[in-house]
Amino acid sequence: MSNSNQSSKSIGASLLVAFTASLCCITPVFATLAGIGGIASAFSWMEPFRPYLIGLTVLVLGVAWYQKLRPRTQEEIDCACEDDERPSFWQSKKFLGIVTVFTVLMLAFPSYSGIFFSSNSNEDKIIVVKEDDILSAELIVKGMTCTGCEHSVTAALNNSEGVMEASSSYQSGTALVKFDQSKTSIDQLAAAVEKATGYTVTEKNIVQRNP
Numbered sequence: 597m598s599n600s601n602q603s604s605k606s607i608g609a610s611l612l613v614a615f616t617a618s619l620c621c622i623t624p625v626f627a628t629l630a631g632i633g634g635i636a637s638a639f640s641w642m643e644p645f646r647p648y649l650i651g652l653t654v655l656v657l658g659v660a661w662y663q664k665l666r667p668r669t670q671e672e673i674d675c676a677c678e679d680d681e682r683p684s685f686w687q688s689k690k691f692l693g694i695v696t697v698f699t700v701l702m703l704a705f706p707s708y709s710g711i712f713f714s715s716n717s718n719e720d721k722i723i724v725v726k727e728d729d730i731l732s733a734e735l736i737v738k739g740m741t742c743t744g745c746e747h748s749v750t751a752a753l754n755n756s757e758g759v760m761e762a763s764s765s766y767q768s769g770t771a772l773v774k775f776d777q778s779k780t781s782i783d784q785l786a787a788a789v790e791k792a793t794g795y796t797v798t799e800k801n802i803v804q805r806n807p
Contacts, residue, residue: 606660607695613653614699650703657696664689709744713751729778730760732804735786739795740766752792756785772803 685691737749746764749771753762758779764771773785786797 606656606663607692610653610656610660610699611695613649613656614702616649653699653703657699660692661696664692706742706744709742710747713747726778729776730774731777731782731802732772732774733782733785734799734801734803735771735773735782735789735797736799736801737764737769737771737789737795738798739793740764740769742766745793745795748793749789749795752789753785755792756780756788759785 740746740749743766745766749764750762753759753764753771753773756775758776760774760776762771762773771789775782775785782800782802786800789795789797
């Protein structure tokens with residue numbers, strides 16, 4: 597098998613593994629944006645395997661770069677038949693560089709997934725008639741595995757009528773929301789999260805009744 601063919605297979609393998617490693621983070625974001633939140637949690641079960649898949653991706657890319665950069669043996673130099681034609685773009689170092697950058701972007705997706713969502717709260721869009729109508733609540737959300745999941749849950753809450761501000765944390769599995777109870781309820785907000793993301797709200801608690 598030629599060095600070029602081995603490198604091409606390594607490039608393809610690295611893309612496949614990197615994409616697989618990122619499914620649990622990419623799916624919630626784009627499912628929420630596309631309005632098909634029911635599938636957002638479909639790949640959350642893969643999160644425990646993500647570190648191993650990332651390690652495998654790095655290993656495969658390392659092999660691909662080694663095959664491209666290693667000095668040719670005398671036998672390969674003497675066998676000029678493989679060098680008669682210039683390697684195609686798909687077997688070039690330039691393409692491998694593009695693949696490497698794309699792979700890094702996929703693996704780092706959770707760290708910048710927030711750019712796909714508006715960072716503004718709804719506070720400036722809501723007119724609160726009575727101060728006593730403001731409630732703060734905590735939702736326990738099952739299924740969040742990364743910052744991409746956080747942004748999806750937060751977006752689902754911020755897009756709900758009556759919500760003034762919201763935030764979520766995949767590490768604690770919670771979402772905090774401040775809302776006007778004359779316009780919505782904690783049950784409606786929990787339902788909105790489940791519908792938009794596919795995650796399950798296991799607990800709903802009012803943590804503060806006055807601002």
